[in-house]
């Protein structure tokens with residue numbers, strides 16, 4: 118039994134399942150679970166203090182045979198995802214019936230996904246597996262539902278599953294890491310339709326949508342990991358590392374608690390603003406492995422820099438944070454003169470240092486201070502775990518560091534993602550381009566208008582919030598950007614950030 122309560126992960130569609138596989142591979146390495154699901158006793162005892170830590174049972178259930186089974190469900194309409202998992206080295210890890218595959222994909226169409234979910238028994242199958250997984254929990258915390266908004270399965274099947282999940286377990290947290298379609302790296306022309314429908318239909322059934330996109334993740338792979346032309350393997354490993362950093366306080370004994378409920382409570386001031394971005398730091402190339410050590414101050418500062426954020430937003434400093442959750446893990450930094458072999462003793466990350474670092478960032482004395490909405494007085498939730506991050510052996514690009522942090526930041530900057538997809542949607546819909554395919558897949562033209570209005574409302578809430586911030590700070594909102602009364606500095610200007618007409 119887990120002291121924190123259990124979490125069930127659901128991976129939907131190709132992107133959700135592929136990233137899910139990488140997440141579980143990493144979790145297994147972190148908790149010394151081997152490919153066949155047994156725990157490596159030698160590795161566990163080498164970890165010392167971690168030996169007694171059974172918190173990992175929040176993500177793994179243990180059978181009488183000593184097998185550790187992920188509390189997870191994989192579902193894709195395309196049969197190849199299931200076949201790939203069952204042919205991989207990790208096939209013994211997963212319960213075979215928790216990997217669901219069907220006959221054909223959803224052709225990139227949201228309504229096809231919804232139709233298949235209802236008529237091919239997909240959501241019944243998923244909910245059956247969910248109920249079985251819930252029966253194995255003694256104190257379920259909630260669900261992680263990982264999928265993309267660009268494909269038909271991730272969006273359409275995801276939407277149906279989330280509605281059922283919300284209805285059946287309305288008291289449990291639903292935490293949704295979302296791969297939002299990105300500016301340049303889209304794989305289909307109808308992604309804006311899928312994305313706007315998903316954003317609209319899932320807005321009331323999920324507690325938190327953690328926004329990630331391929332564009333920013335590719336950029337971090339290129340700039341921080343020095344990978345010349347990254348592909349999904351690299352991107353997925355980085356996303357898995359980020360999700361791992363976001364869940365450490367749920368899987369390890371903590372020095373400072375951050376349960377799923379606490380994370381959501383602190384992060385979401387109102388239901389309108391529940392789209393935090395996420396960042397990971399430090400992310401360094403292997404070649405720099407022994408050349409840097411990281412203090413709490415450095416990690417915290419880097420977490421709030423736009424180069425560390427895994428969704429493609431600009432003008433971070435000119436936007437406003439509503440809340441943020443900082444999750445740090447690791448042992449002491451490794452100054453060059455104090456290598457382990459030379460009597461170096463491990464010091465856990467210090468809670469006081471982290472909190473001081475956060476306040477320095479906020480109080481205006483820092484070289485690039487953070488700006489919160491004027492009525493937010495504290496704004497930080499901190500979680501700490503004294504276990505160093507792990508890199509999977511196959512990852513030859515990322516340096517192993519003794520410490521790592523993730524930041525979930527609820528910022529008005531996220532509005533840019535909605536605006537970009539909304540603008541693309543309007544351009545396509547103005548010409549009624551590709552609409553017939555959505556209608557043929559059981560969509561209705563009215564739903565296009567409804568979704569458009571719904572997402573416009575979401576964007577409108579962020580704009581109203583910025584207007585209120587401007588008023589409270591004695592600045593001026595000019596209908597599109599906010600300008601300083603003195604000095605006329607643009608607050609939210611920049612390409613792709615304005616509101617579409």
Ligand SMILES: Nc1nc2c(ncn2[C@@H]2O[C@H](COP(=O)(O)OP(=O)(O)OP(=O)(O)O)[C@@H](O)[C@H]2O)c(=O)[nH]1
Pocket residue numbers: 129130131132133135136193194195222223224225226265267268269270271272296298299302303304305308331349352353
């Ligand atoms: N990071 C990452 N993105 C992916 C991966 N596979 C697909 N994507 C992105 O996800 C979006 C498409 O979603 P998919 O998950 O492939 O599609 P699906 O949900 O399976 O839907 P259908 O193919 O229509 O059944 C595109 O923006 C792709 O660029 C992956 O393994 N990793």
